[in-house]
Amino acid sequence: MFGDTTARAEASIVSEAVELHSGQSEPLLLKVRLRVAAASQNDGKSSPPPTSVLPLTNWKRDGEDWVSEPGSKLAGLQVKVRLRSQADGHSELLVETKATAPTWLRLLSLELESDSVGAEVGGRDLRPKKVTSRAALSGLDPKWVILRPDQKPWTILVDDDVDGVKVQVLPSQVLVQADLLSSESRPFVFFQQCTDHWRAPNRKASLETRLLQEGETLSTKIVAYAGGAMPLLKARYPEGRQAAFVITDHADQTTSGTLHALAGGTSLVSSPRFGKSGFLGKGLPMTKALWFRSGEPAPAASWAHPPRPVLSPFQKHMHSLVVYHSRYERPQVDPSGAGRPQLDDPALAELTVRLHRAGWEISPHSATPQPDDRDSTEEALRFFEQYNAKTWIDHQPYTNCEALTNRGFQGGNEGIADLLDRHKYRYAWSGIDVPASPSLNLLAPQRIDQYVPVVYPSGRLSTGAPSNLWLFSTMMTYIESSRFFALYKKKSLDQLEKERGLHIAHTYLEAFHPAGSKFAKRNLMQAGKVPGEIVPHPRLEQLLSQLQSRVAKGTLWVPTLQQLGDHFRAMGQVTVRLQNDGSATVHAETAVTAATFVVPRPGLSVLIDGQPLQTVRSGKTETMFYTDLAAGQTAKIELRDAKQRPVHLLKPMGAPTLIAKSNRVHVVVR
Ligand SMILES: [Zn+2]
Numbered sequence: 246m247f248g249d250t251t252a253r254a255e256a257s258i259v260s261e262a263v264e265l266h267s268g269q270s271e272p273l274l275l276k277v278r279l280r281v282a283a284a285s286q287n288d289g290k291s292s293p294p295p296t297s298v299l300p301l302t303n304w305k306r307d308g309e310d311w312v313s314e315p316g317s318k319l320a321g322l323q324v325k326v327r328l329r330s331q332a333d334g335h336s337e338l339l340v341e342t343k344a345t346a347p348t349w350l351r352l353l354s355l356e357l358e359s360d361s362v363g364a365e366v367g368g369r370d371l372r373p374k375k376v377t378s379r380a381a382l383s384g385l386d387p388k389w390v391i392l393r394p395d396q397k398p399w400t401i402l403v404d405d406d407v408d409g410v411k412v413q414v415l416p417s418q419v420l421v422q423a424d425l426l427s428s429e430s431r432p433f434v435f436f437q438q439c440t441d442h443w444r445a446p447n448r449k450a451s452l453e454t455r456l457l458q459e460g461e462t463l464s465t466k467i468v469a470y471a472g473g474a475m476p477l478l479k480a481r482y483p484e485g486r487q488a489a490f491v492i493t494d495h496a497d498q499t500t501s502g503t504l505h506a507l508a509g510g511t512s513l514v515s516s517p518r519f520g521k522s523g524f525l526g527k528g529l530p531m532t533k534a535l536w537f538r539s540g541e542p543a544p545a546a547s548w549a550h551p552p553r554p555v556l557s558p559f560q561k562h563m564h565s566l567v568v569y570h571s572r573y574e575r576p577q578v579d580p581s582g583a584g585r586p587q588l589d590d591p592a593l594a595e596l597t598v599r600l601h602r603a604g605w606e607i608s609p610h611s612a613t614p615q616p617d618d619r620d621s622t623e624e625a626l627r628f629f630e631q632y633n634a635k636t637w638i639d640h641q642p643y644t645n646c647e648a649l650t651n652r653g654f655q656g657g658n659e660g661i662a663d664l665l666d667r668h669k670y671r672y673a674w675s676g677i678d679v680p681a682s683p684s685l686n687l688l689a690p691q692r693i694d695q696y697v698p699v700v701y702p703s704g705r706l707s708t709g710a711p712s713n714l715w716l717f718s719t720m721m722t723y724i725e726s727s728r729f730f731a732l733y734k735k736k737s738l739d740q741l742e743k744e745r746g747l748h749i750a751h752t753y754l755e756a757f758h759p760a761g762s763k764f765a766k767r768n769l770m771q772a773g774k775v776p777g778e779i780v781p782h783p784r785l786e787q788l789l790s791q792l793q794s795r796v797a798k799g800t801l802w803v804p805t806l807q808q809l810g811d812h813f814r815a816m817g818q819v820t821v822r823l824q825n826d827g828s829a830t831v832h833a834e835t836a837v838t839a840a841t842f843v844v845p846r847p848g849l850s851v852l853i854d855g856q857p858l859q860t861v862r863s864g865k866t867e868t869m870f871y872t873d874l875a876a877g878q879t880a881k882i883e884l885r886d887a888k889q890r891p892v893h894l895l896k897p898m899g900a901p902t903l904i905a906k907s908n909r910v911h912v913v914v915r
Contacts, residue, residue, distance in 0.1 A: 253330060253331070253332045253333075253334065254266065254267045254330040254331055254332075254333075254334050254335055254336045254471075255267075255330050256311060256328050256330050256336055258304045258311065259274060261276075261300075261302035261303075261304075262274050262275060262276045262277070263275045263276075263277055263304070263311070263328055263338075265330075265336045265399070265469055265471075267334045267335070267336070267470075267471035268334060268471060270397070270399070270471035270472060271397040273359060273392065273399045273469065273471075274359065274360055275357045275358065275359050276300070276357070276358040276359075277300070277301040277313070277326060277338070277355065277356070277357060277358075278298055278299060278300045278301060278355075278356045278358070279298070279299040279301065279315055279324060279326075279353075279354065279355060279356070280296050280297070280298055280299075280352055280353075280354040280355075280356055280422070281296065281297050281299065281315075281319055281322070281324075281350075281352065281353055281354075282294045282295060282296040282297070282350070282351035282352040282353075283319065283320070283321065283322060283348050283349065283350050283351070283353070284348070284349045284351075284454065285320055285321050285346065285347070285348060285349070286349070287349040287454055287456070293351050293428075293453035293454060294349070294351055294454065296351075296352055297319075298356075299315040299316070299317065299319075300316075301313040301314075301315065301326055302316070303316060304328070307327070309329070309330070310327050310328060310329045311327070311328040312325060312326070312327050312328075313325075313326050313328075314326070320346070320348075321344055321345055321346040321347070321348035321457075322342060322343070322344060322345065322348055322353075322457075323342065323343045323344075323345055324340070324341070324342045324353075325340075325341045325342075326338060326339070326340050326341075326355065327339040327340075327341065333824065333825045334470075334471065334825050335468055335469060335470045335471075335822075335823070336468070336469045337466050337467065337468050337469070338355070338357075338466070338467040338469070339464065339465075339466050339467075340355050340423070340425060340463075340464055340465050340466075340467075341462070341464045342425065342462060342463040342464060343460070343461070343462045344457035344458065344459055344460065344461050344462075345459065346459055347456060347457070347458055347459055347708070348456070348457045349454035349455070349456055349457075350426050350428075350454055350455055350456075350457055351427075351428050351453050351454045351455075352424065352426065352427050352428070352429075353424070353425045353426045353427075353463060354422050354423060354424045354425065354427065355422070355423045355425070355465075355467070356420055356421070356422045356423075357401070357420070357421045357422075357423075357467075358418055358419075358420050359392050359393075359399075359418065359419050359420075359421070360417065360418060361392040361393045361418065361419035362393060362395070362417060362419075363375065363376070363393065363394055363395060363414060363419070364376045364380075364390055364391060364392055364394065364412050364414050364419045364421075365390070365391040365394045365473075366380045366382065366387065366389065366390055366391075366412060367386075367387030367389050367476055367478050367845075368386075368387075368690060368693060369382075369386050369688045369690040369693065369697075369744070369745065370690055370743075370744050370745045370746075371387060371478045371480060371745055371843045371845075371867070372845065372866065372867070373476075373845050374693065375394075376412050376414050376419075377414065378413070378414055378694065379411065379412065379413050379414070379693075379694040379695075380411070380412040380693050380694065381409060381410075381411045381412075381693065381694060381695050381696045382409055382410045382411075382412075383408060383409035383410075383430040383696040383697070383698055383701070384405075384409075384430075384698060384699065384700065384701055384813070384817075385405060385479065385481045385813060385816055385817060386409075386688075387476065387478045387479070388402065388403040388404070388405065388407070388410045389401070389402050389474075389476040389478070390402075390403075390410065390412055390419075390421055391473050391474070392419055392421075394473055398472055398473030399469055399470065399471055399472070399473075400469070400470040400472065400473060400474040400476075400823075401421055401467060401468070401469050402467070402468045402469075402470070402476075402821070402822075402823075403423050403465065403466075403467050403468075404465060404466060404820050405479075405816075405817040405818070405819075406464070406465050406817070406818075407423050407424055407425055407465045408424045408425065408426055408427045408430040408431065408701075409424045409427055409429075409430045409696050410422065410423050410424070411424065423465060423467055425463045425464070425465055426455060426463055426704065427696070428452070428453050428454060428455060428704070429696055430696040430698050430701060431455070431698060431701050431702060431703055431704050431716070432451065432675065432677060432698060432716075432718075433451065433452040433650075433654070433675065433703060433706060433716065434449045434450065434451050434452070434650065434675070434676065434677065435449065435450060435452065435642075435650045435651060435652075435654060435676075436448070436449055436642050436643050436648075436650060436651045437449070437450050438643075439616070439643070439644065439645075439646035439651055439652065440643050440644055441644065442580060442644065443580065443641055443643055443644055445643070447643045452654075452706060455703075455704030455705055455706065456704075456705040456706075456707065456708060456710075457705070458705070461712075468822065470823055470895060472895055472896060473897070474823055474894055474895050474897065475844060475845065475846060475892075475894050475897035476844070476845065477821050477823070477829045477831075477842055477843075477844055477882065477894060478842065478843045478844070478845075479816055479819055479821065479840070479841075479842060480745070480816075480841035480842060480843050480869070481745065481747065481812075481813070481816065482745075482802045482812070482841060483802065483812060483837075483838055483839035483840065483841060483871065484799060484802070484839040484841065484860075484871055485799065485839075485841050485860065485862055485869045485870070485871050486799060486800060486801060486802040486841075487742040487743070487745050487800045487801065488686075488741045488742040488744070488745060488746045488747065488748070488800070488801055488802070489746075489747050489748070489801070489802040489803070489804060489809060490685075490738075490741070490748045490750075490792060490801055490802070490803050491531075491532065491747075491748065491749040491750065491803070491804060491805070491806055491809050492531035492532065492750050492752055492754075492803075493531070493532045493534065493636075493638060493674070493717075493719060493749060493750065493751055493752070493806055494531055494532070494533050494534065494752045494753065494754050494755075495534050495610055495638060495640070495751065495752070495753060496534050496535045496536050496582070496587060496610035496614075496640065497582045497610075497614075497640070497753055498753040498754075498755040498756045498757070499535060499585070499587055499593075499755050500573075500574060500575050500576075500585050500586075500587075500590075500593075500755070501574065501586075501590050501592045501593040501596070502573055502574050502575065502779050503575070503755035503757050503770050503779055504533075504593060504596060504755060505519070505592075505596060505779075506523065506755075506770055506773075506779040506780055506781055507523055507524060507754050507755055507770070507781060508520075508523050508524050508525050508596065508599075508600055509521075509522075509523045509525050509526070510522030510523035510525075510526055510780065510781065510786070511523075511773060511778060511779070511780050512573075512773070512777075512778055512779040512780070513773075513775060513778050514592075514596075516775075522781070522786055522789075523781060523786075523789070524605075524789065525600075525603055526789075527789045527790065527792070527793040528603075528793065528796075529789060529792055529793060529796070529803050530603070530604035530605050530606070530803065530804070530805050530808075531605055531606070531805065532605075532606040532608055532636055532638075532805045532806040532807070533597075533600065533605055533606065533607055533608065534608045534609065534610035534636075534638040534640075535587045535588055535593075535597065535607060535608070535609070535610055536582075536587045536588065536589075536609075536610055536611070536612070536613050536614055536640075537587075537588050537589075537609060537612050537613065537624070537625035537628050537629070538587075538588070538589050538612070538613045538621075538625075539582075539583055539584065539585050539586050539587045539589060539613065539614060562761070565759070566759050566762075569759040569760075570759075572776070572777050573757070573777065573779060575757065578614075581614040581615045581641065581644065582614035582640065582641070583613070583614040583615055588628070597632070598631075601631075601632045601633075604805070605805065606632070606634070606635075606636060606805035606806060606807050606808075607629070607632035607634060608629065608632075608634045608635075608636045608637065608638055608806075609625050609626065609629050609634060609637060609638070610638050610639075610640045611625075611638075611639055611640040611641075611645050611647070611648060612624070612625030612626075613625070614640060614641070615644075615645070616644065616645050616646050616647060617645070617647050618647070619647070619658065619659075619660075619661070619664065622647060622661050622664055623664055626664055626665070626667075626668040626670075627668075629668075630668065634670075635669065635670050635671045635672060635807045636670070636671070636672040636673070636674075636805075636806045636807050636810075637649060637665055637670050637672070637673040637674070638673070638674045639651075639653070639673075639674055639676060642676055646659055647659055647660075647661050648661075648676075649661060649662065649665070649673050649674075649676075650674075650675070650676035654706040654707055654710055655706075655707045655710070656707055656708055656709035656710065660707070660709070660710070662706065662707065662709070662710035662711060662714070663709055663710065663711070665711070665714065666710075666711035666713075666714070670714065671713070671714065671715060671807070671810060671811070671814075672700075672714070672715050672716070672717060672806055672807060672810045673703070673714055673715075673716055673717075674716070674717060674718075674719065674751075675716040675717060675718045677718040677719070678718070678719050678720065678721035678751055679718070679719075679720050679721070680720075680721060681720060681721060681722050681724050681728065681729075681732055682720070682732070683731065683732055683734070683736075683737045684737070684740070685720070685732070685733075685737050685738070685740070685741045685746060685748040686740070686741050686744045686746030686747060686748065687699045687718065687719075687720060687746070687747050687748060687749060688744070688746055688747050690744050690746070698718070699717065699718050699747055699749065700715060700716075700717045700718075700747075700749075700809065700810055700813055701715060701716060701717075702714070702715050702716075703715065703716045715810055715813075715814070717749055717806060717810070718749070719749045719750065719751035720748065720749065720750055720751060721751045722750050722751060722752050722753075723751075723752070723753045723756070723767060724767065725766045725767055726756075726766065726767055726768055726769055726782060726784075727766075729767075729769065730784045730785075730788065733788050733791070735791065738791060738792075738795065738801070741801075742795070742800050742801060749806070749809075753767075753769075754769050754770075754781075754785065755769070755770055756768050756769050756770065757769075757770035757771070757779060768782065769781065769782050769785050770782065812837070812838075814835075815833070815834075815835050815836065815837040815840075816837060816840060818833065818834035818835055819831055819832065819833050819834070819837060819840060819874065820832045820834075821842075823894050823895050824881075824895075825895070827883075827891055827892070827893030827894055827895060827896065828881055828882060828883045828884075828894070829881075829882045829894050830879050830880065830881055830882070831874065831879070831880050831882060832878070832879040832880075833874035833875065833876065833877070833878050834876065834877070835876050836873075836874065836875050836876045837873070837874045838873050839860075839871045839872070839873060840871060840872060840873070840874050841869060841870070841871040842869070842870055842871070842882070843867050843868070843869045844867060844868045844869075844884065844894075845866060845867050846866075846867065846868060846892070846897070847863045847864060847865060847866055847867060847868055848863050848868065848886065848887050849861070849863070849868040849884045849885060849886060849892060850884070850885045850889070851868070851870045851882060851883070851884060851885075852881075852882070852883040852884075852885065853872055853880050853881070853882060854880055854881050855881070855883075858870055858872060860872065868884075
């Protein structure tokens, strides 16, 4: 239907800037520069390296390509930018960087300055957005930028191998900055001291640079298409699901009784009711962090010894605590959290095997509640191999010196980063919590002007540390239970889905404190009908039912952290390209199940490699579809409108001649 009329793309150098041409479109003039903040040393105390701006003005031919390198040498870094024009009409800017010596990078970025008025991007909710001043797109945020959207448009597409893309709209220019590495999009904060008590003063510091070892490379490809393309956006979640809700539950409140209640709806494992409700009953998984050993029980308090015949009110209170602790097998803990057996309790360990089989991720919450040496951490990591654990969650990083967010990220005797790497851990909690808020979406779509990293690669944090660990941040929800349930009201969950949001909760779902105690208002567990029985709060069961029905409807995804991260990694390596014939190709580097895509036009049907796709859903403003992609697979995507006419992604108006005419207006491009 659409003839292949576009000529080969061409590029020329016009007064030190790059000019892209394609067919009859108006050319796009780009000034190209690098922004680099690098240092050869990092003693942890000196201030982060400042940013140098290096214009790329000296372009030389290299075969068919144009190549430029920064005029001034960068210590420890080789950077080359290559401009390649493709026969099918698009141009590519390739950035190739190699470290020639160990280099600490805060920023490495390619900036393109265009004479554009206005810009459009895809928002975090995958809906088109006009950029008013700034947009910052990281992680799986779409990285499609339409320059000069109102006339003579060009579309710039950046793959997700960059840390992010920033777009800045000025009165008569638009800057597009592709950050190959930016520590702003991979926050890492750590405690500077290791204290004896969690209340002792401590300070957090931010690690501003990441280490590139000698020989390591950073590269990306920026693709430019003439025209205002209709973007084919990658969605974050599989199967067309709108939002994700992830629970990471820390070990601190866990005992055998409450974990049974949370999992099976009652602490009485032999009851016929066990497994009918709770997480197992609803078929929901979570990431459950536990202690491999919970340490010695806290020393018995003196009041626990023979009561006197007449008790004071205080003693009566203490006596009821003793009854509580023995009735619910919930021993008192010391300030570290130690004193309650977890995986050292055979009943609890048996339950975790069942939970793992049911899809839960069973993870270490540090090895034990107390500071651990490398041998204990190693022993715990070996123990957790039976659950295929890949997510590490620090416990009390202010007192646990070996915590990743204390000294653990460093090398040496107190480091654990190398141990996590040896056991192939892929995810670790960043220790960064946002406060509880009914706006559940951690991606904060209203803050489109800044990076909002939630699940992201840490980069190499120290010499000897791995470079492939990803960090995740959470919302802290250890709050009064009335507030907890208010957070997760229907309206908030609807909003999360509408925003295509991501919620990762940092929870203590087994909170079950004695009545009248300081934290009893945070209880999410309560006494059951049978003496000694513990059951989840009815409103917790209601919340699980809510989640279950949204999962069944296909609107919400409730994965473990590991499943979420693995899907993000795989989708991050999917690349989309537009073809001259109006189709697109999607290429997967590693296998992805139910990879989802969104096109901002409703009512389309989709062909994949010529075959009609059955997983297409249409909304008011968009069409969404999903497909499995094998490792190394490239699939051709074609779109059809309601009358089965091809929809051209590069000329989406359906009237290519009109665009061509309007573009023929003579405008002198500098
Ligand atoms: Zn903890």
